[in-house]
Amino acid sequence: MTDYDVLRVFCGPRGGYGNELGVVREGSVLPEREERQAFAAKLGFSETVFVDDPERGVIDIYTPGVRLPFAGYPCVGAAWLLDVPELVTPAGVVGARQDGEFCWIEARAEWAPPRTLKQYPTAAEVDALPVPPPGEWIYAWAWEDESAGRIRARGFPGRGDGIDEDEATGAAAILLTEQLGRALNITQGAGSQLLTAPQPGGWVELGGRVYLER
Template sequence: MPTLHVLKVFVGEDSGGGPVGGNPLGVFLDGGDIPEEERQPVARELGFSETVFVEDRPSGALRIFTPTTELPFAGHPLVGTAWLLAQEGNEVSALRPPAGGVPVRGADDMTYIIGRPEWAPPFEHVEYGSPGEIDSLEGPPPGLDQAGVWAWEDEAEGLVRARVFVPELGISEDEATGAYAVRLCARLGREISIRQGVGSRIQARPLPDGSVEIGGRVRAVEERDFEISSR
């Protein structure tokens, strides 16, 4: 029976220093034991914005599924999986989703990955004038199915407030979206700190070759046996 690890990725801090936010993630470290035809149904059953199936721990090869489709690249699944592999004694220097090699590193309480903007979904970027306008939204701007909405909290300090809506991928609103952070950071061309969802925090900085490093904190939620039900 495969083991399911549930994590929260890009965990932020509240005003008292306690954890807040973080995007739930399911990870099967022995995902290669789960038949390919079962992976999409499992991801749909779990209902997380993404579920990871690690096919080979030493090489970092893995696959990423939303409830409705497979993704070649996604930020919070890769940050979370890099952290989990290190915790389990399988630390790697790179992960290998279908998009390509993704360098990873840990520093203090943070885990970082490097991705390319063109690997991320083609999010629409909609800038608003204030964080309050972002908070008041009840859904994506009309007519948009993959939208990141954002506003400066403090432009001088590089602080951004954002929300991301991707209903076409089966995710009405994503709590913390690393792939969008990659796109937005590349678009702005500067280091930023993004507060997304209810309080998740994503750090992002552009690199000279056009790629972007993103990072954040990861916390374990639970570990349990997962029965692959008959479908």
Template sequence: MTVPESDSAQIEVVRVFTDAAGRFGSPLGIVRHSAVANIDHQALAARVGQALTAVVYDPADGRVAMRIYTPAVELPFAGRPSIGAAWWLNEQLSPVKVIDVAAGPVEVALTDGLTWARARATWSPPFEFHQFEDAALIATLDSADFPGGQHYCWAWTDELRGAVRARMFAPGIGIPEDEATGAAAIALTALLTRGLHITQGQGSQIFTEWDSDGWARIGGRVVADHPIVI
């Protein structure tokens, strides 16, 4: 029987999809499975309070297992934990090439200051997409406008270059608004069948590439934030 809380687990926090100066990005809580093996992970994620918390197992032979939680539900895949955990493990001198999540194996790599993850577009949860003709309207949206479901609001800022302005609201999975959302970026990439440079939230940067066989790559910058102990 597991217990819902811990008074000694340290949660490492990183910010994923920052801009080139290390600003913005969405926080990700990361905790080693060995530190919370006897703890209810879903209750832990709710107590941590981040939009996403990743429970990372011990790496072996260049790959690692990971489970992903919002404050309300477990997810089979998400882009931010895949990128954030790959970067964090590399910083811990335990680099991996594959992260095994419930949806399947995610190939990861660090290249030229970006961390990349390759995943199937069908692994992304369902989003309702709202395209705006005027990108300036994206900034005027309010989370109260989206009381349920999962919504990705976007507009071209330079269609020729694949530049997009976006925001994401997902109260259906316990996230009123997410500053930067990897899975939604992958889903939009699949919808448009092209690589994108997405500016989401206050200024987070997400890069994507599309493969015609249904796979997409998503990349971003990661920085360490302050750890928390609960």
């Protein structure tokens, strides 16, 4: 069995929740895309990262079904684990920094995979949503406190690959931040926390807490 770490990314203030991420630190043990895709499917996490160069931060990201040029929570988790100033992804170079209990990355919204951002009138309506049938990737959200930038969100990948709901979705948070043009404090899923802030030149910062599960 290939060795891998399991992180929880975008944990809540008390360390709970977060989205589980698989990280294969020695990507060379599975060099082919087909091998990596099969291993990501076997692990069954929303995303799995393969590290191809830990010093330069070169990574490769897979869902159980597809390879992604960029994804938010895998980049935050990998940046925390590798403790590097940047990550190299197929989409581009992702800036990274540690700030106390938070790990931050800086990326561009156009790197994010397509998401349907669907606003609801209240957080209670978002909480009550059933899992939709497979189809488009839906990021359902509502203001909890608009003046404070606090948002309630849930993510439904719609892929039919066994991931009915995504506990914390960094790429969608980046897209929503670009759309709204302001810093956000997002509670997603059962209680994960994502922080964002728009930056000059079309960049968006995305931050959260990361813990090593095993």
